[in-house]
Amino acid sequence: xxxxxIIPCLDIKDGMTVKGIxxxxxxxxxxxxxxxxxxxxxGADELVFLDITASHEGRKTFVDLVHRIARHINIPFTVGGGxxxxxDAEALLxxxxxxISINSSAVRNPxxxxxxxxxxxxxxxxxxIDAKKEETGNEWAxxxxxxxxxxxxxxxxxxxxxxxxxAGEILFTSMDHDGVKxxxxxxxxxxxxxxxxxxxxxxxxxxxxQHFKDAFELGKADAALAASVFHYNEISVPxxxxxxxxxxxxxx
Amino acid sequence: MTKQNIVIIKYxxxxxxxxxxxxxRLEQEGEITADPEKIIKADKVIFPGVGEAxxxxxxxxxxxxxxxxxxxxxxxxxxxxxxxxxxxxxxxGDVNCLGIFDEKVKKFQLPDPNSQNLKxxxxxxxxxxxxxxDLFDVSLEGKYVYFVHSYYVAxxxxxxxxxxxxxxxxxxxxxxxxFATQFHPxxxxxxxxxxxxxxxKL
Numbered sequence: 001x002x003x004x005x006i007i008p009c010l011d012i013k014d015g016m017t018v019k020g021i022x023x024x025x026x027x028x029x030x031x032x033x034x035x036x037x038x039x040x041x042x043g044a045d046e047l048v049f050l051d052i053t054a055s056h057e058g059r060k061t062f063v064d065l066v067h068r069i070a071r072h073i074n075i076p077f078t079v080g081g082g083x084x085x086x087x088d089a090e091a092l093l094x095x096x097x098x099x100i101s102i103n104s105s106a107v108r109n110p111x112x113x114x115x116x117x118x119x120x121x122x123x124x125x126x127x128x129i130d131a132k133k134e135e136t137g138n139e140w141a142x143x144x145x146x147x148x149x150x151x152x153x154x155x156x157x158x159x160x161x162x163x164x165x166x167a168g169e170i171l172f173t174s175m176d177h178d179g180v181k182x183x184x185x186x187x188x189x190x191x192x193x194x195x196x197x198x199x200x201x202x203x204x205x206x207x208x209x210q211h212f213k214d215a216f217e218l219g220k221a222d223a224a225l226a227a228s229v230f231h232y233n234e235i236s237v238p239x240x241x242x243x244x245x246x247x248x249x250x251x252x
Numbered sequence: 253m254t255k256q257n258i259v260i261i262k263y264x265x266x267x268x269x270x271x272x273x274x275x276x277r278l279e280q281e282g283e284i285t286a287d288p289e290k291i292i293k294a295d296k297v298i299f300p301g302v303g304e305a306x307x308x309x310x311x312x313x314x315x316x317x318x319x320x321x322x323x324x325x326x327x328x329x330x331x332x333x334x335x336x337x338x339x340x341x342x343x344x345g346d347v348n349c350l351g352i353f354d355e356k357v358k359k360f361q362l363p364d365p366n367s368q369n370l371k372x373x374x375x376x377x378x379x380x381x382x383x384x385x386d387l388f389d390v391s392l393e394g395k396y397v398y399f400v401h402s403y404y405v406a407x408x409x410x411x412x413x414x415x416x417x418x419x420x421x422x423x424x425x426x427x428x429x430x431f432a433t434q435f436h437p438x439x440x441x442x443x444x445x446x447x448x449x450x451x452x453k454l
Contacts, residue, residue: 003377123400252377252396
């Protein structure tokens with residue numbers, strides 16, 4: 001049976017992981033390749049690298065880093081952050097990325113999804129959606145710039161549109177759940193999973209191991225992404241997989 | 253393992269570098285080329301690929317690579333789209349393929365009702381079972397490998413590994429010197445590395 005995927009996410013600034021990560025004993029503090037290799041050895045199913053660098057020089061450093069990741073890591077990885085043109089995606093593909101994730105740039109220019117899918121294949125295109133639940137009703141507002149700017153788009157219709165335009169996966173982050181560690185947005189996840197025929201990655205809210213189980217069972221997610229619980233060693237990947245296996249969830 | 257002369261066939265499809273990165277991790281190196289002389293002389297030939305079947309077949313026919321690949325006598329490994337193109341026919345663009353294997357390529361259809369919320373493409377890690385090829389050894393039975401595909405090869409006489417997604421299908425094929433995997437050994441962690449090593453040992 002197809003296994004549910006566990007995906008650690010690494011934020012990268014100027015080619016280094018951001019400060020404060022106290023996961024395992026690393027020789028070089030902040031080296032993303034070493035951290036990624038450690039996660040791969042532990043049984044992470046995929047990795048996501050998000051470039052949070054703003055500067056032009058930083059972008060170039062990130063592409064160089066993607067080259068090194070591709071050379072050393074033997075599991076699939078997605079890269080995101082600051083991809084707004086076909087040429088950005090192409091540089092990352094050529095550097096060895098398996099997938100790219102696009103977020104704000106797709107909201108501003110939805111045609112970008114079509115263009116990327118047509119040029120590089122749907123399997124290469126992850127559309128990331130950050131959304132916040134509206135106070136009334138069952139709708140979620142799509143946000144950009146890390147939840148700071150609200151847009152006219154609504155989660156479910158935007159996700160369907162992204163699928164129709166050629167997205168290969170949807171990475172949904174609930175801005176209400178992100179960082180709170182009280183579990184994923186399972187109701188919205190389940191609706192996405194029922195509405196769409198492409199895989200859904202749950203993001204935002206992981207605080208304990210049961211939250212992952214709930215994302216897979218209640219949220220019907222195909223994969224679950226988390227950052228801090230892994231980076232700060234609150235949950236280790238092997239421990240999480242062991243727990244999920246015991247709970248009857250298929251994991252690698 | 254001594255250095256081998258490995259060729260990765262270059263054509264209009266992506267994902268060629270990842271295969272070479274995997275070879276580099278095994279202290280080998282592939283030459284990415286479409287040069288017939290180099291392909292014929294290689295110890296091992298890898299035919300990778302991610303892309304669309306009918307446009308890729310058109311390219312292979314026009315460049316003469318189609319005829320060349322069929323006549324190779326050294327061990328050849330097709331990966332993902334490479335495997336599908338080695339079958340007899342693909343529903344993707346309704347195109348006749350290389351015909352190295354008799355099996356046909358079909359599109360996954362979601363079951364109705366879809367009670368398990370299955371998705372297309374199959375994306376992620378699934379198990380390989382009923383292994384029957386020198387590509388594998390007993391330690392690999394039931395192990396997880398990484399898949400990304402919307403089309404599959406039906407079961408047949410060349411089936412060398414079986415995977416279950418929606419229904420059982422061929423996740424690897426073998427006939428004589430031709431080997432193929434639907435999954436990506438280059439992205440399948442230590443299990444994939446073992447399979448690539450087994451191929452290099454042939």
